[in-house]
Amino acid sequence: MSLEEQINADIKSAMLAKESAKLEALRAVKAAILMLKTSADGSAPDAELKSLHKMVKQRKETAEIYKTQNREDLADVELFQAGIIEQYLPKQISGAELEAEVKAILSAAGVSGAAEMGKAIGMVNKTLAGKAEGKAIADAVKKLLS
Numbered sequence: 001m002s003l004e005e006q007i008n009a010d011i012k013s014a015m016l017a018k019e020s021a022k023l024e025a026l027r028a029v030k031a032a033i034l035m036l037k038t039s040a041d042g043s044a045p046d047a048e049l050k051s052l053h054k055m056v057k058q059r060k061e062t063a064e065i066y067k068t069q070n071r072e073d074l075a076d077v078e079l080f081q082a083g084i085i086e087q088y089l090p091k092q093i094s095g096a097e098l099e100a101e102v103k104a105i106l107s108a109a110g111v112s113g114a115a116e117m118g119k120a121i122g123m124v125n126k127t128l129a130g131k132a133e134g135k136a137i138a139d140a141v142k143k144l145l146s
Contacts (some may be wrong), residue, residue, distance in 0.1 A: 025081035047132045102140040
């Protein structure tokens with residue numbers, strides 16, 4: 001079942017269960033997928049995952065802004081939607097598991113110095129695309145190369 005089919009099925013079940021908050025998040029995902037289909041970037045194999053990552057990141061950043069403005073009610077909505085969207089992403093790796101993967105990629109490529117950091121971050125990002133957040137990857141590479 002494709003992501004679009006899964007989203008459509010989940011929208012139907014959310015409508016039947018009268019889960020309006022979940023329905024709002026699912027409709028946003030469906031809109032993003034439809035926009036991808038009509039754009040030039042939509043033909044890329046990982047375009048849907050990139051779009052979902054972007055949506056989650058936007059919602060988390062918005063929630064942080066709401067928290068700084070003492071609007072916990074709006075922050076909770078954004079975090080709830082981010083949680084719903086994250087269910088459609090592959091499991092994220094972090095911490096020791098991420099560091100081990102980065103170390104393996106760097107040793108296989110023969111990267112050892114801080115002078116090659118840009119090249120190293122690019123390689124690791126390509127290899128771990130969708131499995132880890134870009135900032136976490138960059139931090140792990142910097143830690144291992146410095």
